[in-house]
Amino acid sequence: MDTASDKKVVSQGYKYFMIFLCMLTQAIPYGIAQNIQPLFVHPLVNTFHFTLASYTLIFTFGAVAASIASPFIGKGLGKVNFKVMYMAGIIISALAYVIFGISTKLPGFYGAAILCMIGSTFFSGQGVPWVINHWFPGKGRGTALGVAFCGGSIGNIFLQPITQKILASNMVGGAKTGHLTSMKPFFIFAVALFIIGLIITLFIRTPKDDEIVASAEELKAAKEEAAAARANMFPGWTAKEVMKMPAFWIFSIGFLIIGIGLASLNEDYAAFLDTKLSLGTVGFVGAMYGVGCLIGNVGGGVLFDKLGTAKAMTFAGIMYVISIVMMIMVSLQPFNTSFSKYCAIAYAFFCGFAVFSYMSGPAFMSKDLFGAKEEGVMLGLVGLAYAIGFAIGAPLFGVIKGMANFTVAWYVMLACVIVGFVLLILAVIKIKKMQKAYMANMNNKQ
Numbered sequence: 001m002d003t004a005s006d007k008k009v010v011s012q013g014y015k016y017f018m019i020f021l022c023m024l025t026q027a028i029p030y031g032i033a034q035n036i037q038p039l040f041v042h043p044l045v046n047t048f049h050f051t052l053a054s055y056t057l058i059f060t061f062g063a064v065a066a067s068i069a070s071p072f073i074g075k076g077l078g079k080v081n082f083k084v085m086y087m088a089g090i091i092i093s094a095l096a097y098v099i100f101g102i103s104t105k106l107p108g109f110y111g112a113a114i115l116c117m118i119g120s121t122f123f124s125g126q127g128v129p130w131v132i133n134h135w136f137p138g139k140g141r142g143t144a145l146g147v148a149f150c151g152g153s154i155g156n157i158f159l160q161p162i163t164q165k166i167l168a169s170n171m172v173g174g175a176k177t178g179h180l181t182s183m184k185p186f187f188i189f190a191v192a193l194f195i196i197g198l199i200i201t202l203f204i205r206t207p208k209d210d211e212i213v214a215s216a217e218e219l220k221a222a223k224e225e226a227a228a229a230r231a232n233m234f235p236g237w238t239a240k241e242v243m244k245m246p247a248f249w250i251f252s253i254g255f256l257i258i259g260i261g262l263a264s265l266n267e268d269y270a271a272f273l274d275t276k277l278s279l280g281t282v283g284f285v286g287a288m289y290g291v292g293c294l295i296g297n298v299g300g301g302v303l304f305d306k307l308g309t310a311k312a313m314t315f316a317g318i319m320y321v322i323s324i325v326m327m328i329m330v331s332l333q334p335f336n337t338s339f340s341k342y343c344a345i346a347y348a349f350f351c352g353f354a355v356f357s358y359m360s361g362p363a364f365m366s367k368d369l370f371g372a373k374e375e376g377v378m379l380g381l382v383g384l385a386y387a388i389g390f391a392i393g394a395p396l397f398g399v400i401k402g403m404a405n406f407t408v409a410w411y412v413m414l415a416c417v418i419v420g421f422v423l424l425i426l427a428v429i430k431i432k433k434m435q436k437a438y439m440a441n442m443n444n445k446q
Contacts, residue, residue: 009212015135019144021204022128026151028159029200032193033093033120035156036163037113038267039286040100040185042274043167044109047179052271053398054106059267060391061110062117066125067387069118073126082130082206089122090197094190101186123197134206135213149359150297153352156290163189164283171279234435235442236371239378247430251369252385254423259389261416262358264397264409265323265351266390272406276330276340285344292352300356304364310428313361317421319354323347324414331407358386369431389420 037058045055077085096116103109121127128148136144166185171178207213242248269289273282303312326347333340366378393413400409 008210010135010207015213018131018135018204019148021200022131022148023151023154024196025123025128025200025204026149027155028196029090029093029193030120030124030152031155031159032097032189033116033124035152036159036189037116038270039160039163039167039282041268041271043171043178043180045271046173046177048104050106051398051402052268053395053402055109056267056271056394056398057106058109058113059263059394062113063387063391065114066117066121067384070121070125073118073121077126077130082127083201083204086123086127086204087197087201089119089124089127090194090201092116092119092122094194094197095119097186097190097193101183101190131204131206137213146297146301146360150294153290153292153294153297153355156293157287160286160290161280161283164279164286168279234371234439236373239374239381242370242378242381245431245434247427247434248370250423251427251431252381254420254425254427255382255385256389257416257420258424259358259386259391259420260393260396261324261389261413261420262320263390263393264413265320265327267394268397269327269347269351272327273330273344275335275406276333277336277344281336281341281344285348288345289348289352292349293355294352296353296355297359299353300360301364303356304360304368309365309368310425310432313357313365313421313428314425316354316357316361317417317425319350320357320417320421321414323351323354324410324417326350328407328410328414331405331410362386365428369428369435 041052041055044050045052073085093116096112096119099108099112099115103112129145132144132148163185166188167180170180170182170184172181173179237245270282270286273285277285300312303315307315323346326343329343330340330347333343362383366382370378393416397409397413400412
């Protein structure tokens with residue numbers, strides 16, 4: 001058996017290197033697998049004469065498949081070498097892009113989207129937290145996770161304009177009616193995803209058995225801080241108790257409706273902007289969205305900590321309302337006007353500023369509102385409500401656009417965001433009042 005003297009303490013610099021590799025994972029492999037897919041929507045719809053509603057179902061199928069596969073992937077990480085799991089995800093996502101490139105019918109694109117989303121869960125959704133949690137078991141874990149996931153926003157800054165340039169070089173016609181002359185872009189990104197993923201695989205890892213990632217003093221201090229925090233923390237309700245609360249169902253319905261509204265902002269923005277702006281401008285807007293998300297991801301945690309759930313989500317709701325209003329303004333303008341460009345850039349920033357509402361929001365809100373008694377279960381329920389709404393939102397936007405036009409579709413999404421946030425915030429206020437009453441009752445009994 002190894003003794004303490006046989007083990008070596010890992011340097012902080014090496015642990016920071018692992019954070020960098022996780023950031024790189026989010027920036028390029030994840031960025032290719034997920035963030036640039038919306039940019040392909042309009043060219044593919046024009047090329048193969050799909051309806052927008054039918055094609056955007058790829059996001060619904062992908063999200064559902066990944067949510068089903070995620071628990072099994074999580075279990076596999078504990079049993080299979082991490083490098084093997086990481087590389088498996090890279091191969092699956094790269095293969096998905098190859099399938100995109102050879103597909104001509106909707107089932108092929110649906111299958112590729114499902115594989116791509118599942119593959120990204122291996123190295124991103126489950127993989128990045130797995131690595132960070134092992135290298136930072138105590139103090140600094142939250143910060144490390146936040147920095148790692150910022151990589152996706154950084155990747156957007158350069159991946160979005162690069163993608164638009166590659167698409168433009170393989171298209172005929174303008175952004176509104178142009179179609180692809182070659183499926184080469186998919187193969188380019190398949191190769192890039194595989195090569196970068198392979199390079200990261202050579203270096204990324206979890207700690208070895210003979211390595212110490214945190215000193216005994218650090219772990220002790222972390223446990224003492226956690227114990228002190230728990231002493232002043234709302235203990236929480238069980239999942240069964242929460243499920244009986246009307247306020248919980250109002251909260252969940254609100255978050256579901258929010259998901260419907262936000263799906264269009266995240267998945268359909270490029271397909272819409274392609275009808276109003278040049279490909280290069282749309283790429284620049286995507287890059288600005290990456291900057292906005294970077295600010296939103298970093299600042300979101302501060303807003304939750306300083307303002308609490310109700311005020312932080314109110315801020316997010318206002319940002320989303322402004323961003324959709326900007327899209328409505330663009331929809332009312334002729335093609336490629338300066339006013340449209342400014343509104344689109346404003347959309348990118350305002351929408352990015354609020355990204356924390358669904359990125360770190362579910363994890364924060366589930367614990368802040370319902371306590372730590374069954375935190376994992378509540379996180380799953382809160383996240384599920386948003387995921388269902390998001391899965392409905394993308395195809396619904398396409399259906400409304402097909403029946404009417406983009407302007408009407410954006411008005412419907414604006415209504416969803418307003419109604420959803422109002423329901424959610426009212427439910428949060430009610431739940432917080434219930435917490436205070438619960439704590440006052442507990443203190444009276446002591």
